[in-house]
Amino acid sequence: MSKTDTSEKLMEKIVSLCKRRGFVFQSSEIYGGLGACYDYGPLGVELKNNIKTAWWNAMTREHENIAGIDAAIMMHPKTWEASGHVQSFSDPMIDDKTSKIRYRADHLIEGYIKQLEKKGKTEEAKRVNDEFVKAQNSDDMTKALYELIIKEQIKSPDSGAFNWTEVRQFNLMFSTKLGAVADEAGIVYLRPETAQGIFVNFHTVRESARMKIPFGIAQIGKAFRNEIVKGNFIFRMIEFEQMEMQYFVKPGTQLDAFEMWKETRMNWHIERLGIKPENLVWYQHEKLAHYADAAFDIKYKFPFGTEEIEGIHSRTDFDLRRHQEYSGKNMMYSDTETKEKYIPYVIETSSGCDRNFLMVLCDAYTEQIEDGEPHVILKLKPELAPVKAGIFPLTKKDGLPEIAEKLYHDLKRHFKVQYDDAGSIGKRYYRQDETGTPFCFTIDHDTLNDQTVTVRYRDTGNQERLNLSQVKAFLTEKLS
Ligand code: ATP
Numbered sequence: 518m519s520k521t522d523t524s525e526k527l528m529e530k531i532v533s534l535c536k537r538r539g540f541v542f543q544s545s546e547i548y549g550g551l552g553a554c555y556d557y558g559p560l561g562v563e564l565k566n567n568i569k570t571a572w573w574n575a576m577t578r579e580h581e582n583i584a585g586i587d588a589a590i591m592m593h594p595k596t597w598e599a600s601g602h603v604q605s606f607s608d609p610m611i612d613d614k615t616s617k618i619r620y621r622a623d624h625l626i627e628g629y630i631k632q633l634e635k636k637g638k639t640e641e642a643k644r645v646n647d648e649f650v651k652a653q654n655s656d657d658m659t660k661a662l663y664e665l666i667i668k669e670q671i672k673s674p675d676s677g678a679f680n681w682t683e684v685r686q687f688n689l690m691f692s693t694k695l696g697a698v699a700d701e702a703g704i705v706y707l708r709p710e711t712a713q714g715i716f717v718n719f720h721t722v723r724e725s726a727r728m729k730i731p732f733g734i735a736q737i738g739k740a741f742r743n744e745i746v747k748g749n750f751i752f753r754m755i756e757f758e759q760m761e762m763q764y765f766v767k768p769g770t771q772l773d774a775f776e777m778w779k780e781t782r783m784n785w786h787i788e789r790l791g792i793k794p795e796n797l798v799w800y801q802h803e804k805l806a807h808y809a810d811a812a813f814d815i816k817y818k819f820p821f822g823t824e825e826i827e828g829i830h831s832r833t834d835f836d837l838r839r840h841q842e843y844s845g846k847n848m849m850y851s852d853t854e855t856k857e858k859y860i861p862y863v864i865e866t867s868s869g870c871d872r873n874f875l876m877v878l879c880d881a882y883t884e885q886i887e888d889g890e891p892h893v894i895l896k897l898k899p900e901l902a903p904v905k906a907g908i909f910p911l912t913k914k915d916g917l918p919e920i921a922e923k924l925y926h927d928l929k930r931h932f933k934v935q936y937d938d939a940g941s942i943g944k945r946y947y948r949q950d951e952t953g954t955p956f957c958f959t960i961d962h963d964t965l966n967d968q969t970v971t972v973r974y975r976d977t978g979n980q981e982r983l984n985l986s987q988v989k990a991f992l993t994e995k996l997s
Contacts, residue, residue, distance in 0.1 A: 524820035531820075531878055532750055534893065538952050540564065540878070541751060553744060553754045560952055561874075563903035563933060565758075568873050569737050571789045571900065572760045576735045576866075583733035583762065584726040588714025590739060591705045596713050597690065599843035600836060606709060607686035609659050610745055611666065615678035621746050622662040622684045623653070629671045645669060653804045659684045689742040691755075707741035712865060714738070715763045716836045719848060719861075730850055730861055731774065733764040737870065749821050751871045758870035765850070765861035768834065774864045775811050775831045782829055782866050783815060790873065791898035792880050798823060808835035817876045826876055827868035834860040877901060881953060895953030896976055899996050905932040906992060907949040907957040913938055921960040924970070924988060932992055950975055956995065958988060 535541040539558035543550040557565055577585045597603045609622040626649050633642035645665075652661035663684040672679050691707040708714065715734045722734050737760045744753055751757075766774045783799075786792045802812035811831040816823045837860050841848035849858050877897065884891045899905065908925045910917035918938060925936040935954070937945045942959060949957055959971040969982040972991065983991055 527820040527879075527882070528750070530893075531875075531882055534882075534951065535561070535750075535878070540952075553748070554756055555751050555754060555871075560903040564877070564897075564901060564953075565870060565874055567901045567903070568790070568877065569758075569760065569870060572785075572868070572870075572873075573735070573737065575785055575789055576733075576760075576762050580733065582728060582731065583735055583764075584722055584728065585735045586715065586718055586722060587738060588711070588718065588736060590708050590741075591695075592708060592713060592717070594705055595843050596717060596840075597706050599839040600713050600716075601839070602690055602706075602709060603688075606690055607688045608745060609662050609684045610687050611663070611684045612682040613673035613676055613678055614680040614682060616673060616676035618673070618675050619745055620673075622659075622666065623649075624746065625671055625674075626652075626662065626665060626669075628674060629669060650803055659686055687743075687745055689744065691741050691743050708739075709742050710740050710867070711736045711738045711759045711761045712763060712836070712867065715761065716840055716863075717844075719765070719837060720846075723850075730852065731764060731766045731770070733762050735760075735762040737761075749819070749824075751875050752819070752821075752824065754871060759867060760870050760873075761865065761867045764864040764866075766864065767852075767857075768859055768862045771831050771833070771862040771864060772811065775829070778864050778866055779813060779829050782827060782868075786815065786827075786873075789898075790877055790880075790901065792817070792876060796880060800825070806832075808833050817872075817879075819876070819879055824872075826872045827866065830865050830867070832863045832865055834862050836863060837861060892947065892950065894950045894975060897953035897955070899955040902953045902955050903933065904935050904949070904952065904954045905956065905996060906934045907945060907954050908934055908936050909942060909945050909957060909959045910938050911942060911959055911961040915962065916965065917960050917962070920964055920985070924958065924960065924985065928989060928992070931989065932996070946973060956992065958983075 538560055540561035542556045542558055544554035544556050545551050573585065577583050610619050611622045611625065612619050630642050630646050630649065633645065648665055652658060652665050655661040666681060670679055690709050692704050693707065695703045695705045715736055718734065722728065723732070737758065739756060740759045741756050744755055746753070764774055764778065783797065786797055787794050796818045798816045798818070800814040800816050802814070805812055809830055809832055813829050814825040815827040815829070817826050837848040841860065848860055850861050851858050878895070881895045881897045883894045883896050885894060886892070906928065908921050908928070910921035921936065925934060928934045937948065939945070946957055955975045957973045959973065961971065964970055964985065968985045970985055970988065971980050972983045973980045
């Protein structure tokens with residue numbers, strides 16, 4: 518089996534597990550589904566909430582100078598003129614006239630460069646890559662990308678045809694109408710990022726939370742993008758959730774803050790989400806937005822390729838300055854000690870919750886062959902696991918269920934736990950392994966005599982005895 522076959526199979530297995538065990542479902546599936554929209558099921562919502570809590574705690578509660586907000590999805594339309602989204606939040610698209618399939622022009626060229634590299638044509642790949650970088654930086658990027666595709670005679674990946682339209686820019690923002698009168702003035706957008714809700718609240722948060730520079734504002738919320746190219750399960754969706762933090766600093770100090778946040782965010786993925794460090798890589802943007810002075814992405818080695826999960830960007834004073842210009846409101850910060858006045862610079866950390874979710878699943882997915890059968894174990898960090906413990910009476914008689922039920926009721930107010938008395942104990946362990954439950958407690962006949970239960974560890978299968986009265990303290994310690 519080739520590497521790609523294995524990777525494809527792995528992705529198929531993860532998607533199937535997600536559906537079978539209630540992590541993620543295709544949205545409105547009974548109607549045939551809606552492209553690139555997904556619903557989180559009973560276990561999925563637990564895992565997703567745990568990821569969000571891990572982020573929220575690390576980014577707000579553990580920093581006395583970062584406050585959280587939850588801004589509205591719809592904002593005054595001028596917000597998006599100021600941010601530049603109305604004018605330029607678009608992707609360069611090109612259509613294959615033969616197959617009618619639409620591609621992102623930049624992805625097409627990247628794919629072509631990868632093909633050249635695969636064929637060992639390193640020099641040629643380098644030459645095309647240099648021209649690609651030049652095209653992306655040119656004043657008329659759309660035209661330059663088109664010319665490169667034509668010059669290199671890049672063929673359509675699906676039909677093999679060389680029958681392209683021009684490259685055109687498609688705006689990614691969804692719009693809708695506000696109020697009863699459907700005219701231009703009533704157009705509002707579904708936010709394509711949560712960041713702008715933070716920028717427009719710069720002063721309200723600063724004043725109400727009594728913040729002094731440097732300080733940050735954090736937010737978790739839905740964002741919407743009319744992505745033409747969808748796919749890779751929940752990796753690229755049209756409705757998704759972002760976890761963003763904007764950190765306001767004094768101009769001139771931004772690069773130190775940038776380095777600090779780069780390190781902090783990479784560590785968070787490793788320590789708080791438990792991602793294997795070798796699966797995370799840094800990517801430095803070669804092409805910077807005109808207002809940015811540094812930009813790196815954290816990428817994860819997904820089965821379908823190494824792709825972005827988070828961006829860490831130094832955005833200068835661009836956003837606040839533009840809001841000052843478009844709203845006519847003062848966005849300056851006055852330092853009461855030094856008496857200096859300035860528009861703060863911003864370091865942003867912008868992560869996709871759904872991509873983090875997919876990364877966590879891919880990283881935790883493990884197969885072990887047991888009795889000739891593949892045995893799936895989701896080796897999730899216990900803090901992230903949707904269910905923390907399974908509670909099993911060994912049999913449905915001899916008073917064992919009563920003890921197990923009591924334990925279940927005692928624990929359920931503190932932890933997400935599951936009671937299961939169906940099937941053999943081995944099957945019950947397996948059901949919990951497959952969804953990442955780190956511990957299982959079994960009540961057996963010894964419990965009747967000595968008040969102890971068996972605790973079984975998911976990753977090793979090791980078992981030990983524990984006093985019934987110790988179970989809550991055991992879980993508290995393991996999950997802290
Ligand atoms: P890409 O290049 O993959 O489209 P991006 O650079 O446009 O991503 P940003 O605008 O930096 O992404 O958004 C910040 C984060 O939001 C990304 O790192 C990603 O985790 C998440 N994100 C962006 N677009 C989507 C999407 N369509 N579906 C799911 N998550 C997304």
